[in-house]
Structure formats: structure tokens, C-alpha cells
Amino acid sequence: MGQSWSTQPGVSKHRVRRRSLRKFIWQFPVILVGDSTVGKTSIVLRLTEGTFREDLQKTIGVDYYIHVLETTPTVRVKLQVWDTAGEKEHRTITQSHLRTILGGLLVFDLTNRQSLDYIRNWLVETCTVLDQCKCIFILVGHKSDLSAERQISQEEAEHIAADLGVRYIETSAKDDTNIQDVFLILASSIAESVKTEVSEVKGGMHGLTEINPVFLK
Numbered sequence: 001m002g003q004s005w006s007t008q009p010g011v012s013k014h015r016v017r018r019r020s021l022r023k024f025i026w027q028f029p030v031i032l033v034g035d036s037t038v039g040k041t042s043i044v045l046r047l048t049e050g051t052f053r054e055d056l057q058k059t060i061g062v063d064y065y066i067h068v069l070e071t072t073p074t075v076r077v078k079l080q081v082w083d084t085a086g087e088k089e090h091r092t093i094t095q096s097h098l099r100t101i102l103g104g105l106l107v108f109d110l111t112n113r114q115s116l117d118y119i120r121n122w123l124v125e126t127c128t129v130l131d132q133c134k135c136i137f138i139l140v141g142h143k144s145d146l147s148a149e150r151q152i153s154q155e156e157a158e159h160i161a162a163d164l165g166v167r168y169i170e171t172s173a174k175d176d177t178n179i180q181d182v183f184l185i186l187a188s189s190i191a192e193s194v195k196t197e198v199s200e201v202k203g204g205m206h207g208l209t210e211i212n213p214v215f216l217k
């Protein structure tokens with residue numbers, strides 16, 4: 001772990017080139033938070049299966065999905081996506097998962113103003129846990145395809161996101177708008193923050209291998 005092979009004397013050029021083509025693979029646990037029916041499960045199913053259904057079963061407790069993507073040509077990220085239920089009775093499960101996650105999506109329904117209040121309340125309730133984990137969140141205005149029923153404008157949502165200190169993105173699982181992109185932005189932002197933190201602690205890129213990534217052959 002953390003070996004500085006590229007500067008070792010006696011390492012052949014061929015070997016250096018082969019190793020430089022290897023990839024980091026990181027595993028980031030992330031969470032989807034939001035009121036019931038805002039579309040969290042639909043977002044994950046569009047991401048992982050490329051499907052959309054009008055008649056989804058309610059999520060009970062927490063489900064988790066895996067999605068692999070590349071944030072740069074040399075960094076591959078395995079996202080563990082935790083899909084939570086919005087109901088209060090399942091909130092304790094969400095709290096326990098929060099301690100391990102690195103970030104997530106705060107999802108509200110653009111056609112339901114109340115769902116935006118849910119995000120604010122959720123943040124207030126969990127801010128002590130979040131302060132400890134230094135997570136990266138993105139505010140997501142979902143169901144952007146329903147433009148005629150919209151209750152929250154892009155300007156208003158951007159304003160709220162700025163207040164919360166997070167980015168804002170609009171998505172639709174129905175017409176597949178920004179679903180891949182929002183996870184790519186999330187994974188890239190986490191990768192960037194992990195890299196910065198580890199470089200500060202370890203004094204360089206090689207420390208990265210000690211978080212949890214391994215080299216791929």
C-alpha cells in the first residue's frame with residue numbers, strides 16, 4: 001500500500017508504464033433522502049437498470065444498489081447507493097446509515113412544495129451526524145418532465161441550495177434527464193474531497209490507497 005514505485009531505482013520503463021495504466025477503484029456509500037413518493041427509487045432504478053415504472057412498490061426501510069462509474073480515466077468508483085423510505089417510522093435506519101456515508105442526494109418533487117420542507121427538516125434533524133462525516137450533498141429537484149404542474153421554480157430552488165451550501169440539479173427518471181450526470185457529479189465531488197483530505201494527511205497521492213481503493217490489474 002502506498003508504494004512509490006515510479007521513483008524506485010531499477011524499475012524498468014516497461015513496468016512503470018504498465019503500472020501507470022492501472023486504475024484506482026474506490027467505494028463510496030451514498031444515500032438518497034427525501035419525502036415519500038418524490039421519486040428516489042425511480043432515480044436509482046433509472047440509474048442501475050435503465051427503467052421507469054409508474055406503479056412502484058413503497059420502499060420499506062433501506063434498499064441498496066451498486067453502480068460503477070469512472071470519474072476520470074484512472075479513477076473508477078463503485079457507488080453503494082442507499083435508497084431510504086421517507087416515513088418517520090423508518091428514520092432510525094437512515095440515521096444509523098448516515099454514520100458511514102460520504103454523501104448523497106437530497107431529493108424533492110418539483111410538483112410538491114411540501115417535499116422541499118421535508119429536506120430542510122431532515123437537514124436540521126441530522127446536522128450533528130452530518131457535521132461529523134463531512135458529507136457532500138446535492139439538492140435534486142425531481143420530476144422535471146411535469147413542467148405544467150411545477151410548484152417550485154429553478155431560481156427559487158437554486159437560492160435554497162445556495163443557502164444550504166450545496167449544488168442544485170433538476171432530474172427526471174421518466175424522460176431520463178440528468179440521472180447519470182447527477183451521480184457522476186456526486187462521485188467526482190466526493191473523490192475530489194477524499195483526495196484533498198488524504199493528501200493533506202498523508203502528504204501525497206500515494207496515501208489514497210489507504211482509504212479503501214485498490215489497484216485494478
Ligand code: GDP
Nearest residue numbers: 036037038039040041042053054143172173174
Ligand atoms: P419514492 O417513494 O421517493 O421512492 O418514489 P418512487 O420512486 O416510488 O416514485 C413515486 C411515484 O412518482 C411513482 O408513481 C413514480 O412512477 C413517479 N415518478 C418517479 N420519478 C418520476 C419522474 O421523473 N417523472 C414523473 N412524471 N413521475 C415520476
Ligand code: MG
Nearest residue numbers: 040041058059
Ligand atoms: Mg422508494
